[in-house]
Amino acid sequence: GQQVMQIPQYQHVQEGEDFTTYCNSSTTLSNIQWYKQRPGGHPVFLIQLVKSGEVKKQKRLTFQFGEAKKNSSLHITATQTTDVGTYFCATGANNLFFGTGTRLTVIP
Amino acid sequence: DTGVSQDPRHKITKRGQNVTFRCDPISEHNRLYWYRQTLGQGPEFLTYFQNEAQLEKSRLLSDRFSAERPKGSFSTLEIQRTEQGDSAMYLCASSLGPAKNTEAFFGQGTRLTVV
Numbered sequence: 001g002q003q004v005m006q007i008p009q010y011q012h013v014q015e016g017e018d019f020t021t022y023c024n025s026s027t028t029l030s031n032i033q034w035y036k037q038r039p040g041g042h043p044v045f046l047i048q049l050v051k052s053g054e055v056k057k058q059k060r061l062t063f064q065f066g067e068a069k070k071n072s073s074l075h076i077t078a079t080q081t082t083d084v085g086t087y088f089c090a091t092g093a094n095n096l097f098f099g100t101g102t103r104l105t106v107i108p
Numbered sequence: 109d110t111g112v113s114q115d116p117r118h119k120i121t122k123r124g125q126n127v128t129f130r131c132d133p134i135s136e137h138n139r140l141y142w143y144r145q146t147l148g149q150g151p152e153f154l155t156y157f158q159n160e161a162q163l164e165k166s167r168l169l170s171d172r173f174s175a176e177r178p179k180g181s182f183s184t185l186e187i188q189r190t191e192q193g194d195s196a197m198y199l200c201a202s203s204l205g206p207a208k209n210t211e212a213f214f215g216q217g218t219r220l221t222v223v
Contacts, residue, residue, distance in 0.1 A: 033211070042199060042214040043151060088150050095164050096141060096201075096212055098150040 004029075004089055006099040014107050019076040021102035023089035030093045032065055032072040037101075038085040046074075079106045112215035114200050120221045121190055128186045129218045133202030140183050141212065142175055143199040151199055157183060158205055190222045 004025045013019050023032065031050045035043040047056055049065035049072060056063045062075045076083055086101040113132045121127050133140050138159050143151035154173065155165045159180035172190075177183040187194055197219050201212040 042216055043201075043212075045211040045213070048211065090212075095153060095156045096203075097153050098143075101150045103148075 004091055004097065004099040006087075006089060006102050008102055009100065010103050010105070012105045012107060013079050015081060016078050019079050019083070019104055021074050021087050021089075021104075023072040023074075023099050025070050025091070028069045029072075029091045030069075031091060033090045033096070034063060034072075034074050035088045035090060035098075036085050037088065041085075043088060043098075076104075079104070081106050081108055112200055112202050112213050114198075114215035114218050116218055117216060118219045118221075120223060123192060123222055124189055126186065126188045127190055127220065128184055129198055129200075129220075131183045131185070131200030131202075131215060133182070133200070134213055135181075137202035137204055137213075138180075139203045139205040139212075140177055141201040141203075142183070142185050143201065145197045145199055145217070146195075154185075187220075190220075192222045195220055195222045 004023050007022050011019055031048055033048045034046040036046055037043045047063050049063055052069050053067045054065040060077045064073045072089055074087055084106050086103045088101045089099045090096050112134060115130045119127055141156040142154040144154055145151045153166050154169050155175050157177040160177050172188045175185045197217045199214055199217045201214045203212045204210045
């Protein structure tokens, strides 16, 4: 199956600072999905990107799909304590493979 | 619809015993996925179904693991002769299909502890 690597593995930010996580693949991806998993919870879908160079925004979250469709990023502007959790990218033409995740800690 | 439900939520079993987990997906969803997640790791793909057909099974899945979705609705995951390394959260997810991947909805998971 397709593999995607995420960096960083962990990120600690002060509340109000920005946060970015990156998802990278050595092969062209058909799509990228992003999920958030709160501590003790299950993954919850955030968004799907399918087009080269696509950019989507959800309030303070900005998602990008690279021009070559081999990487993606999730950027959070002015983090809040409610943003705490692990952010996963996932991809797959038929099934769905998850990246390793970036665990975000927001210090109040 | 209340979403994807999994049963039981927690299971403690002795090494060598068999366990079975159940997943009830969202009713109109054709696709059903099983994942395993250990602490600090991402969900690891195990297998997925399109209706009642099991279309892919991870190479990591030993022959002690078997999954079924007999009528294309609920699914079961059975682990035979459990080992301590099987201790993990087992997540089920469902989505619409098959033309393209769409949003996957996850259940709360079944936490398995093998002692």
